Amino acid sequence: MNEKTNNSARISRFLPYLMRYKGILLFDLFCAALTTLCDIVLPSIMRYLTNAATDPSVVLTVATVGKLAGLYLVLRIIDGAASYYMSGTGHIMGVYIETDMRRDAFAHLQRLSHTYYNNTKVGQIMGRITNDLFDVTEFAHHCPEEFFIAAIKIVASFVILCGASVPLTLVVFVCVPLMMIVSVRLNLRLRAAFRKQRFQIGELNASIEDSLLGQRVVKAFAAEEQEKAKFEVGNQTFQTIKKKTYHAMAAFNTSTRLFDGLMYLVVIVAGGLFLVYDKISAGDLVAYVLYVSTLIATIRRIVEFAEQFQRGMTGIERFFEIMDTPVEIEDAPDAKPLQVDKGGIEFQDVSFEYPDDHNQVLRHVNLQIKPGENLALVGPSGGGKTTLCNLIPRFYDVTGGRILIDGQDVRQVTLHSLRDAIGVVQQDVYLFSGTVAENIAYGKPGATRAEIEQAARLAGADGFVRELKDGYDTYVGERGVKLSGGQKQRISIARVFLKNPPILLLDEATSALDNESEILVGQSLDALAKGRTTLTIAHRLTTIKNADRILVLGKDGIEEEGTHDQLLAKKGIYYRLWNGLVSGQTL
Incomplete structure (x- = not known):
């Protein structure tokens, strides 16, 4: 032409x-x-x-x-x-x-x-x-x-x-x-x-x-x-x-x-x-x-x-x-709003490879997560922990198999209803340029000040927020540069408390924090996870020892499964990871 x-x-x-x-x-x-x-x-x-x-x-x-x-x-x-x-x-x-x-x-x-x-x-x-x-x-x-x-x-x-x-x-x-x-x-x-x-x-x-x-x-x-x-x-x-x-x-x-x-x-x-x-x-x-x-x-x-x-x-x-850039992930023509009853999640023969480099990360994964279960994912970097979580809200689409929430294929429901039902707390917290209150309210547009403050209290953030110069009206700076890592993380947790989703994804939410901040944020996360179906990705195994179930992901998929005590008793991969962590190493 x-x-x-x-x-x-x-x-x-x-x-x-x-x-x-x-x-x-x-x-x-x-x-x-x-x-x-x-x-x-x-x-x-x-x-x-x-x-x-x-x-x-x-x-x-x-x-x-x-x-x-x-x-x-x-x-x-x-x-x-x-x-x-x-x-x-x-x-x-x-x-x-x-x-x-x-x-x-x-x-x-x-x-x-x-x-x-x-x-x-x-x-x-x-x-x-x-x-x-x-x-x-x-x-x-x-x-x-x-x-x-x-x-x-x-x-x-x-x-x-x-x-x-x-x-x-x-x-x-x-x-x-x-x-x-x-x-x-x-x-x-x-x-x-x-x-x-x-x-x-x-x-x-x-x-x-x-x-x-x-x-x-x-x-x-x-x-x-x-x-x-x-x-x-x-x-x-x-x-x-x-x-x-x-x-x-x-x-x-x-x-x-x-x-x-x-x-x-x-x-x-x-x-x-x-x-x-x-x-x-x-x-x-x-x-x-x-x-x-x-x-x-x-x-x-x-x-x-x-x-x-x-x-x-x-x-x-x-x-x-x-x-002209194609929209790779969008609503199916007959998509219906997701109806979350209990919050159970099921992976049926799920495989995934990244579309840009065709690197296959997951192969034929079958997994059933019970409603309200706290499931932890551990394993070496590149094992597919984050990828597995990203597939649930359709940040990427599976290349094989399907994912169900309460029996509904995530590709057959509207993206808005799907993502509205899922709360995500990540290691790299992104705060928008604005006030503390505006950042918390991002979880629920139009929320009242009382709702914002209640969410902050539940996340353990209300105390330090009130000590800031202008309290909830304090300007946090671009990407929240005026706050510490622990403070930003608790604000992000408050955001999810306000959203109040039935499903929760915690992606290494405490791995970048100091010990004191990790304890405070961990308490907030425990409160947030109650009554919700929760998937937790952890580098520090001490943070997930009380999880209902722990999966060890590796290059061959799910390599081990069980509670903390059960996995230690097997003396397998998790046992070695745990002992490596205790001796001062991290994943």
Whole structure:
């Protein structure tokens, strides 16, 4: 598929966004047509005045000049009003379109699976839904009106000039196709340069974001110079690409200036000869010069707009790359809300491999978890503990077998109802930028302050929260940087208490905490797990010794199963892990 076809396809996909505001668009184009009146009428006025002044048979009066001046004044007032609408409401239409596209992109991003985010840099995504869509705003407003104005001026100039001299008009307009062919070729180079520039700024944004979010690690390892060096590589690459872009732009602009000179040269030579041989009047030649000036200004404006056009097309292309990313996990056509009665979970011959690298983690796992049971998962890293838990709320979909909750296949129920029934507490706690209360309330939008405080009390967080500067209204900072690990973990547990789900997944929730915090958080987790079906992934085996059942996962699946005492009595894998842990080692 060539570039022209690609552009046509992108524009056809973009048109539905534009057509939502077709009323504004049509009036904008009407105003664009009005703004061309002055440019089209002025050469005719000058031709009339010049011919009248040089023709002895015509008497040029003050009244005639006044009428022509009045006509031009009225046209200028109309031009001003039309330009005001185009600059104001026309741009606002572009903002509306940008808003719609950003809303759709964000909604689509929310539906994409973990696999997409595992393989895509957040800085690239941010660039696509901010900077790129701003360029689409300018494109949406200017593209229709610029081409519409150009079409009117070129057609009107051709018709009017043919009325004066068909041969001279044809000579002048022969230059136009040649100019357009050269411009299109140079545009393709410019488009490629802009595409590289957009990609590199996304890479640079991702690098900056990675460095800034990891500032604690950077400072801890005194790696400031290393980060500067990494940044400089990306910065210099961006500089090189941008230099090439401006070289392409310079070639583009230079070609238009050369063609400007060529067209004026044609008018001087051909028009002068026509005047010598009395094939054209002086007034017609003046009109020719003015119309050619209008024509050149129009083409130059289109050429200058080409940069904005290319930016807009690149923005549209990158927008649809997001929208075309397939949603791997979504509701089945006949999906029904999950009805949780007791909270029993069953794995039936479940296998799973990651879709990006096809690394098979689980093979033919069969497991039945009783309602209200506290099941612990242990084993070496890479054994599939986290993966097994991630399959229940469909963060990934099984590649074989099925998972049932109270007899309902998780792939046959709505994602919202499924995930609403499951509470997740992870090792890496993510707190949103906002207050303590807002972060707890994330578990139940619209929760009252009393409900938030009750959830905090149940999670053992109320005491330290009230000691904070502004209590529940304390700003926690980006990713909760103003709080300790134990404090953040208890807030995340409060969030789940408020959600009050029947099923609970605890993914190494205490492994990154100090001993004191681990005890406090452990007590909160014990309170949270009561009466709920709970799966606990643990590195520290002391935290799960009281679990109802413990599974040891390895490369061959479930290798051991039983209570803490039963597994120790077997003197197998768990026995060795437990003794390794007691002697100071961790998994």
